Amino acid sequence: MDFMDFKNKQTTVVVVGAGFAGAAIAFHLTRLGMERVFVLEREEFPGMHASGKNAAMIRQVVPNKLISDLARGGAAFLRNLPLDWPVETKFEQNGSFFLASKKDSEKIQQDGAYAKQCGTLTEWWPIERITEFIPIIEGSPASGGLWCPTDGVIDIHSLMQGYLKSAAMNGAELKFSNAVKNIVVHHGRVCAVQTESEEIPADIVINAAGAWATELGRLAGSLNVPLTPCSRHLFVTKPLDWIKSKWPIVWDITQEIYFRPESGGLLLCPCDEEVQDPNITKNDPLILNMLAEKISHFYPRLSDLPILRSWSGLRTLTPDRQFLVGWDPCVEGFFWLAGLGGHGVTVSYSVGLLAASLIVEGNKSQSTNQFSPSRFR
Ligand SMILES: Cc1cc2nc3c(=O)[nH]c(=O)nc-3n(C[C@H](O)[C@H](O)[C@H](O)COP(=O)(O)OP(=O)(O)OC[C@H]3O[C@@H](n4cnc5c(N)ncnc54)[C@H](O)[C@@H]3O)c2cc1C
The missing domain is CATH 3.50.50.60 (FAD/NAD(P)-binding domain)
Known part of the structure; x- marks a missing residue:
């Protein structure tokens, strides 16, 4: 043309x-x-x-090389904003763990190896070592996790x-x-x-x-x-004195749940994905049950958290x-x-x-x- x-x-x-x-x-x-x-x-x-309405996470290990390249480029920009950048923009690089059970650990390690080959530090940790670092994951069925120390949370x-x-x-x-x-x-x-x-x-x-x-x-x-818009819910707890603001993002890719520190509490997501008409705003109360179920099975130390607020947003997928x-x-x-x-x-x-x-x-x-x-x- x-x-x-x-x-x-x-x-x-x-x-x-x-x-x-x-x-x-x-x-x-x-x-x-x-x-x-x-x-x-x-x-x-x-x-x-x-x-x-998103989780504000900067995540560089992605199961797709092209997107992973763009993610690394995006993170590098945030680490080194141009001199004429007009707004103070906080990027807290507390890292991330991608936890996986045995069946998924090979794939996430391959994705981590690709990121490493491209210059992003990643390292596979056994679950015992991660639990020492973040005790609240005790009881996780994961066999280990990929550590990416330069991931973090941006002020969106x-x-x-x-x-x-x-x-x-x-x-x-x-x-x-x-x-x-x-x-x-x-x-x-x-x-x-x-x-x-x-x-x-x-x-x-x-x-x-x-x-x-x-x-x-x-x-x-x-x-x-x-293009398919799909809803995803996020939940934020009240501030809790045992949560450390420097804890990294924890994303269990097998059980499909993630959490990270937020405003003195935790932000949690059960990774729900439901096709949604973008013209109808929805905050589905049943998703809280989905979160509670995943927590009680896989992250029991997070049970009965006092949820302060929740919302949903749309991820648009091809x-x-x-x-x-x-x-x-x-x-x-x-x-x-x-x-x-x-x-x-x-x-x-x-x-x-x-x-x-x-x-x-x-x-x-x-x-x-x-x-x-x-x-x-
Ligand atoms: C719960 C959740 C968690 C997420 N977590 C992360 C994360 O941690 N890290 C990450 O990188 N990404 C995350 N994402 C994904 C990220 O938020 C989206 O990929 C991104 O915001 C999409 O941006 P966009 O500009 O394409 O869409 P939008 O932000 O939806 O912007 C589109 C804009 O177009 C406007 N518009 C539409 N039609 C018209 C029209 N006719 N005329 C004028 N304006 C119009 C709308 O009003 C809207 O403001 C998350 C998403 C969700 C929902």
Whole structure:
């Protein structure tokens, strides 16, 4: 397909959605010199959906090499924020343990070996040694765990503000309470977006609409990419004096449960995954039973924790659980940055850079981009 030359810095780019996807690509596009970047967000504030409702963990060992590469790049950025980064952004690198029973320990060790080969320190620890380090896991059925000392927890609100402020300082125009209602396409090419109050001419529209990306694609008549929003619940306990704020993240990949220190208490997740209509907010009380059951079977020392609050957010998944980054094969100028699943915070810097580079370099790299929407053609 004959795409236009987007090297022109005057090209108008409209980013739809101010979650981590939209904020990060706006950050990179303006840094790469694009002069006419708009970010349109339906809500009054940025990050009101998945990007503000997640567990804030930076996790570099991932069972997919491509995503793992982006995760390492994202973590490296957070460790060394640029001098002109506009917001203080705390990254607490207390590390993570990925616990596994025998059947899963080989795979997680392979993933750890790949990360190590790429320069991220990882080490396999037997369960007895981990229990000495974090006594609350006593009774865990895991045989051991992969230690990744450079993982940690990021202040997601500052990170989001940092991307957006930086983009705005470099000329991006941010418009909140501004839902995109229509995308105008002429002769197979995007030419404008319409909100309730205005029409903005656009050469490129970036679909960073998270759980609503399929809906937004429909407005443009794009490829019908089967993105599935799935709910996941998080629970936070009251502050408890026996919890150490320096404890690392503990993620049992066999039993599918994770927890980490949060505000003097613990944040816990039973790794639920239920297909969810993004237009219906749901906080399913039954998920607390699921958490309680996993705890009583596998982490008995955490039984009867006083839960203070809980919420759910949406992880948006593609059928192959890889991201969706690239030009739409049906509508010229329509670009996807979606399907970031459970990794969108960690990879935000590097997937934003990948996406912005694909745009600024035109369609040359399209064939080499393994996250391309064309794979769902
Ligand atoms: C419970 C939970 C825990 C998680 N934990 C982690 C973690 O520890 N580490 C990690 O890296 N990742 C984690 N994630 C994943 C991460 O939160 C997501 O991958 C990421 O936030 C996705 O960002 P996004 O910008 O694609 O989507 P969103 O944050 O949903 O942003 C999309 C935005 O688009 C806007 N929008 C939609 N349609 C329109 C329209 N028509 N017009 C204007 N605006 C529109 C929406 O209002 C929304 O603000 C977790 C997710 C959940 C749910």
